[in-house]
Amino acid sequence: MTADIAAILAIDGIATGAIYALVAIGTVLIFTVTRVIFIPFGDIAAFTALTLAALDAKQLPGTVGLVVVLACMACVMEVTSLVRAGDLRSVPKAVFGYLVLPLIVVGIVWLTMRFSPPMPVRIVLALLLIMPVAPLLDRIVFRPIADASVLLLLTVSVALHFALVGLGLLFFGPEGVRTEPLTSLGIEIAGVQVPGQTVLILLAALIFSGLLLLFFDFTLLGKALRATAFNRTGARLMGIRPARAGTIAYLLGSLMAGVSGILIAPVNTIFYDSGFLIGLKAFVGAIIGGIVSYPGAALGAFGVGILESFASFQSSTLKDVIVFSLLIPVLLWRSLASQHSEEEVEE
């Protein structure tokens, strides 16, 4: 391997790493606020890419159907539980939040599509359309068992991923997509050609993680989220509703995953089931950061990206084996490094 090749591989790895970093940050966000290890984030990223591709092709994206179905389910569940609790006054608000709002989003997309909007608008539409998915899934799948152990939540999360892959095929079909590049420019750094797309990916990753940081540090909502992550009971006593904090975390996490999906779509062909590997690799990065630290998760994700890039140069067939085998020593190191209290007991 020459220095040139190493440089190209490194640049490639950093670009992939930046994409994983966005998903990894979303994963950490969800885990700290809700204790759910949200494996399906990769699917959210892949669905965003598929949505954008459908919009590019002037077709109604499958996400529309997905959102409508999920919104109906979530609305029925929320209203049922409100009626059971005798809290009839909250019903209109619940219907608005869980049904009308997602339908408004769907309506906007449907209407805007008729005017063949330019690329930036299509990207915004794709992101808008994908954002309700995770919060709705949260309401349907995780809210009823919010107090269960991390382990049970993880099991449910893995099952949910498989359900989403199936739904992905149903709503998006088996064809892979590759969207048009966002930029065709390129720059040269120290004799190595760097594609504009790579620069864009890095910039987007930096901007969105920076925005998240600002959100956490300078807004009341961000602080409420951090408080919930730190201590759920304490936050509840301060008038913060963990369920609402969870919804916001899912929205923000979806935005991060969605952005990563849009960034990756021009570089890799995305299929309905591509999300699993993106999600899991991002997740390996998140674990390197102990699934609690944002900078740790981002750094870990970059590490995974670079490792993957070099591994695929050595043996393209075994790169996934190498990446996932890496998780075991990392987990071991994490578990030895952190002091654990007695594990939860579940009967």
Add this chain to the structure above:
Amino acid sequence: MTRTQIRLIVAAVIACFVVAPVVLNPFSITLMNYIGIYSLAAIGLALLTGVGGIVSFGQAAFVGIAAYSTAWVSALNGYSPWLGLALAILLTCSVAAILGLVTLRLQGHFLSLSTVAWGLAIAFLFGNIEGLGEHNGISGIPPISIGPFALVESWQIYFLIWAIVGVVLLVCYNLLDSRIGRAMRALRGGNTLVESLGINAFQIKLVTFVIAAFLGALSGWLYAHLGRFVSPGPFDASMGIEYLMMAMVGGAGSVLGGVVGAAIVTLLKNSVQDYLPLIAKGASGQLEIVVFSALFILFLQRARQGIVPLVAGFLPDLKLSRPQPAAPLPHREQPAPGTLLLKVSGAQRRFGGLVAVNNVSFEVRSGEILGLIGPNGAGKTTMFNLLTGALRTNSGEIAFAGRSIARDQQFRIARSGISRTFQHVKLRPRMTLLDNVLLGTYSRTKTGLLAGALRLNQAEEASARYEALRQLERVGLGEKPFELAGNLPLGNQRVLEIARALAADPTLLVLDEPAAGLRRQEKLKLAELLRSLRADHLTILLVEHDMEFVMSLVDRIVVLDFGSKLCEGGPAAIRGDVRVQEAYLGGVA
């Protein structure tokens, strides 16, 4: 239900299984074959996940290793499938042992995540190794032959599969009812509990993990020779979660649940395949996984317990007979009263900048009850954890019976004769009183894995059971030895913990706030019990908050305050000590 009734039911079930191939059509027999094969993998997972509390998403990978091993041996190299079985078991168990050694120290969800990782890595390997047919798999696997008879027809291999399932079920039930099996059942109570009983928790986890892989290997071997073809698909991550689903739906705590779960999932899958095309043409393959995952999520939300425990709840209880007198277990010689038993010198423990225990020294002499008291935050619990090995000292020395224990692991300290109880009671609520106390006899008995699984050491088991009953009677809980521990009121749960500690035949009993949360009557009874133990020359160290309880009971008191020893002496002297009054009441008016 009596044992005879159960034997009759089992005999009837076996008869049904023997007759089944005559009655059923070939398709149903094939279905039964797959149910049997999946059962084996699911039983392994029931042991690992349900009994041991280790949620694994990687069982399919073990099944795959075995299937590929035997395919390589028999199809690619032309040797006998039986040689394939040998390699399958050897390879699968070795891989499991190595993975276990590396990952089983991980805790909770980290451990489960690691199973996702290696499960995926192994599944990717199958599709990418040239010698194993890559994504095309290996075809032309020969059938299993017993002597000159090749098991070609599905009804022929049916008998082999279900005979293996039957034997596995029997052996698993025996195992869970033996010394090692009880240790496995205790794993869900957490490491501190398990180690406090003198059990090497890591070793037991590793054993459970390898057993699960072994059952996966049997399943994979049969799978390869039933379908006569292997490809990466049936061993990927989605199959891993399907096995988990089988184990959990059936009732993760029970081995029979593995079979029931495998049957339900397989039949359900089959009917979903039949009916989904009627609803949605073309997309049925993927809808299947949606329906399945949705059902699984619904199940996890609503009925985590599983089917077998649910049904068992409606059946009449099994009538168990009280343990009969048997030869006593080996007994430790108690040291002569007054000899030095435990010596703590200059023990120190820091947490970051906080010194929780600072240069504390005291002694415990044989035959006395020593109380360790102090206001909140005095370092009592930390001191207790240092003694029992739950925490390590930063400096200083702890010697028990003349031997240093400051660097020992918890289970070694427990085995050397220090038994403990817990401030927050740690019992296995779904095990009987007798089984809970039997856990205490672990360090005094020897029955290994195989002997337990094959019921070869019934003499020792009888002795252990009688000893457990004796300890239950000693603390006054001998009335209903088959009651579930979770049904006892808190006071009796604490007493049960003491019985369990006594069953280990300790020289030193250390009690962590035994009176916390007890009513007055219960406290009086507890004090009475502890006095009777002292009369039997047992040495007791107790950490306690309740002054009245301590003062009326102990011989000597050591007072801690802000991590340091304030003073020590008899109850009267401590009561009159100005420094103690100041520490507790903030100065004397």
